Amino acid sequence: MGRRHYDLALEIASFPLLVICWQVLAMILANRLFPTPVTVAADLWAQLTHGKLLSDMSKTMSRVVISFSVAMTVGTALGIALGRIRWLDRLFSPWLVVGMNLPAVVVAIVLYIWLGLTESALLLAVVANKLPLVTVTIREGVRSFSSDFDELAVAYRLPLGSRLRQIALPQLMPFLFAAARTGLSLVWKIVLVFELLGSDGGVGFRISIFFQLFDTGDILAYSVAFVLVVLAIEYLLLRPIEHRVMRWRPALQ
Amino acid sequence: MASGPAISIRIASKRFGQSTVFSEFRLDVAAGSVVALVGPSGVGKSTLLRMVAGIDRGFEGTISIDDTPAFAAPATGFLFQDARLLPWLSALDNICAVAPFTRVERAQTLLDRVGLHGVERAYPHQLSGGMQRRVAIARALAVNPKMLLLDEPFVSLDMHLAEDLRRVVHDVIRAEGTTVMIVSHVQDDIRELADRVVTIDRRPAVIISDGWPDRRA
Numbered sequence: 001m002g003r004r005h006y007d008l009a010l011e012i013a014s015f016p017l018l019v020i021c022w023q024v025l026a027m028i029l030a031n032r033l034f035p036t037p038v039t040v041a042a043d044l045w046a047q048l049t050h051g052k053l054l055s056d057m058s059k060t061m062s063r064v065v066i067s068f069s070v071a072m073t074v075g076t077a078l079g080i081a082l083g084r085i086r087w088l089d090r091l092f093s094p095w096l097v098v099g100m101n102l103p104a105v106v107v108a109i110v111l112y113i114w115l116g117l118t119e120s121a122l123l124l125a126v127v128a129n130k131l132p133l134v135t136v137t138i139r140e141g142v143r144s145f146s147s148d149f150d151e152l153a154v155a156y157r158l159p160l161g162s163r164l165r166q167i168a169l170p171q172l173m174p175f176l177f178a179a180a181r182t183g184l185s186l187v188w189k190i191v192l193v194f195e196l197l198g199s200d201g202g203v204g205f206r207i208s209i210f211f212q213l214f215d216t217g218d219i220l221a222y223s224v225a226f227v228l229v230v231l232a233i234e235y236l237l238l239r240p241i242e243h244r245v246m247r248w249r250p251a252l253q
Numbered sequence: 254m255a256s257g258p259a260i261s262i263r264i265a266s267k268r269f270g271q272s273t274v275f276s277e278f279r280l281d282v283a284a285g286s287v288v289a290l291v292g293p294s295g296v297g298k299s300t301l302l303r304m305v306a307g308i309d310r311g312f313e314g315t316i317s318i319d320d321t322p323a324f325a326a327p328a329t330g331f332l333f334q335d336a337r338l339l340p341w342l343s344a345l346d347n348i349c350a351v352a353p354f355t356r357v358e359r360a361q362t363l364l365d366r367v368g369l370h371g372v373e374r375a376y377p378h379q380l381s382g383g384m385q386r387r388v389a390i391a392r393a394l395a396v397n398p399k400m401l402l403l404d405e406p407f408v409s410l411d412m413h414l415a416e417d418l419r420r421v422v423h424d425v426i427r428a429e430g431t432t433v434m435i436v437s438h439v440q441d442d443i444r445e446l447a448d449r450v451v452t453i454d455r456r457p458a459v460i461i462s463d464g465w466p467d468r469r470a
Contacts, residue, residue, distance in 0.1 A: 155307065157327065248378075
């Protein structure tokens with residue numbers, strides 16, 4: 001078995017192993033508040049066929065997609081500007097430090113007070129929490145650009161579009177993927193918390209209702225469903241794109 | 254056949270920190286001539302090439318290429334001391350990406366000329382150091398065969414390969430009437446390519462000799 005197949009086998013075996021550990025732990029504890037994977041799977045099926053899982057999920061996912069896209073776009077633009085313009089970086093770096101260390105809940109509560117329990121307040125709160133992280137990641141990427149390639153571009157008189165496409169973007173790609181990965185995991189967690197704090201629907205809102213009923217099975221069923229969607233995004237979207245874009249790197253060949 | 258451009262170098266002052274590299278330095282390179290810059294390491298030969306290419310603009314004075322300021326003149330076929338290939342592009346794309354008016358067929362022909370047939374789709378990390386150097390030479394020729402700035406062009410190659418590539422560059426130079434400035438410590442490069450040798454020494458740099466290369470074997 002080659003190294004690549006061995007790594008793949010380990011990765012595939014990882015999830016069944018997690019489920020087995022969960023099953024064993026649930027059997028040992030034998031408590032209705034710690035349901036087995038089989039019970040959660042049954043709850044998941046019930047929510048899927050007769051519950052509001054799909055509508056809640058689509059509501060949450062649309063919030064994730066919108067806030068993620070806005071945070072990535074604005075954060076990338078800001079990161080590039082801060083990475084290239086020294087005085088701008090000096091001026092706004094402290095803002096980023098504040099932004100990264102501001103508790104997410106505080107941002108959400110303040111925005112809910114200012115704007116009310118509205119959709120725009122929720123989205124703005126998520127973007128405000130995610131933006132500093134994307135900006136810092138991209139700024140570090142821009143700072144790591146090789147001056148050798150800048151010299152090459154100058155010597156060969158590459159036009160701006162060509163410089164961006166042929167020189168800047170490929171160097172930025174690993175940082176864009178890192179920002180996307182950490183961003184996605186952060187955004188959906190924040191969206192859930194904010195939905196729980198105040199929203200008219202979505203996975204977080206539904207989990208808050210299950211929490212009031214001490215319905216652990218449905219809480220886990222919703223969580224599993226969401227994790228499955230995130231895993232699908234990682235394995236069916238992010239990784240294939242990353243493999244295609246980064247195929248020039250020795251480690252990925 | 255039109256030859257390459259003429260280069261006029263008038264540097265009033267070029268400093269690195271407290272150190273003055275060039276002061277009142279003048280050099281003219283005639284159109285279609287091949288000038289070798291020789292001298293001890295650190296005297297400013299590579300810096301001079303970078304200034305002519307428009308990479309280094311931090312100096313007082315003027316450098317013009319056919320009466321156009323160097324930084325505004327068309328791209329030169331610059332060969333850096335390292336291969337400096339873009340690692341995310343294949344060998345062929347490394348040529349086409351920086352020489353946008355180069356057709357794939359011409360890039361392919363240039364790769365063939367430097368002995369790289371069959372590795373067009375290989376990424377730089379899949380090529381040896383010598384092969385990377387050959388792609389860089391093909392790229393420099395693609396960018397502008399009328400004006401070449403060569404910084405230690407065959408330094409990492411074995412003797413036979415260096416000889417082959419020297420012949421390739423020689424043929425292009427003669428066929429195109431290329432204006433060339435070449436920095437090299439290798440006597441063979443100077444003897445076989447150059448028709449004028451400028452020796453630079455001291456800080457700030459001064460020209461201590463300017464003449465024909467010694468073609469004795």
